[in-house]
Amino acid sequence: MALSELNDRLRFVLVRTSHSGNIGSAARAIRTMGFDRLTLVAPHRFPDPEATALAAGADDVLGNASVQDDLVAGLAGTTFALGLSARRRGVNIPELDPREGVAQALAAARRGEQVALVFGNERTGLENDELSRCHAMIRIPSVDDFSSLNLSQAVQVVAYELRTALLADEAQAPVADIDPDEVPADAEQLERFFTHLEQTLDDIEFHKGRSPVTIMLKLRKLFLRARPELRELRILHGILADAQRMADIAHKKD
Ligand code: SAH
Numbered sequence: 153m154a155l156s157e158l159n160d161r162l163r164f165v166l167v168r169t170s171h172s173g174n175i176g177s178a179a180r181a182i183r184t185m186g187f188d189r190l191t192l193v194a195p196h197r198f199p200d201p202e203a204t205a206l207a208a209g210a211d212d213v214l215g216n217a218s219v220q221d222d223l224v225a226g227l228a229g230t231t232f233a234l235g236l237s238a239r240r241r242g243v244n245i246p247e248l249d250p251r252e253g254v255a256q257a258l259a260a261a262r263r264g265e266q267v268a269l270v271f272g273n274e275r276t277g278l279e280n281d282e283l284s285r286c287h288a289m290i291r292i293p294s295v296d297d298f299s300s301l302n303l304s305q306a307v308q309v310v311a312y313e314l315r316t317a318l319l320a321d322e323a324q325a326p327v328a329d330i331d332p333d334e335v336p337a338d339a340e341q342l343e344r345f346f347t348h349l350e351q352t353l354d355d356i357e358f359h360k361g362r363s364p365v366t367i368m369l370k371l372r373k374l375f376l377r378a379r380p381e382l383r384e385l386r387i388l389h390g391i392l393a394d395a396q397r398m399a400d401i402a403h404k405k406d
Pocket of ligand 1: 237271292300
């Protein structure tokens with residue numbers, strides 16, 4: 153697949169970055185490998201002279217960076233997200249090495265999907281609720297007792313693996329024509345579904361005083377694995393709406 157076509161379907165998403173210098177270094181890292189789509193979710197400071205200095209000329213990447221308030225907005229339009237994390241955290245999603253992760257990212261892009269590679273804050277990494285929006289995590293196999301790479305260096309590793317895989321892609325498989333109905337629902341559509349699901353579970357008194365957090369994480373994992381299409385989500389929304397309607401009738405009888 154031509155690099156330009158691929159580039160349009162891949163974005164690097166940096167979440168809550170503390171040091172502007174890392175944003176610049178990350179821009180440089182992806183630019184050297186032929187990519188240019190950067191999304192910044194709630195950066196502590198941006199634009200910033202330090203970012204510009206460390207971008208070392210990758211100004212177009214910084215200039216075109218999309219800045220969003222939260223990860224759901226940062227993932228808008230994407231159907232496949234891979235979270236980069238040095239640690240597994242409390243979210244039980246598949247763990248891939250960089251090569252396998254990149255292979256899956258390219259396969260999704262080739263199918264016409266929009267793909268996000270998501271990187272966490274320098275100190276705290278990706279939080280559970282951020283990782284729970286990802287289909288899988290990529291762990292760069294660093295040593296156990298000193299596992300955390302500098303953010304922009306983690307970005308470089310992934311960008312390098314992407315480029316290597318692409319250069320090795322002898323077949324240069326043509327990009328498939330996309331049938332929008334067959335593409336999985338995107339991050340926002342899924343988020344609307346999860347909100348509706350959580351509300352419905354509440355309405356039918358499923359939680360019975362327990363915290364909804366654990367069950368919602370499990371259900372997220374289930375639906376992210378299933379990768380429902382939009383028309384399938386519509387059916388599920390319809391079922392939930394009926395359950396809510398019945399719960400409402402039952403409440404009125406009480
Ligand atoms: N203390 C944090 C590390 C943050 S490093 C933690 O333990 O999670 C900043 C970001 O760089 C991470 O959120 C992750 O996206 C990426 N990163 C650093 N080291 C990594 C590794 N070994 N594997 C995958 N991603 C890594």
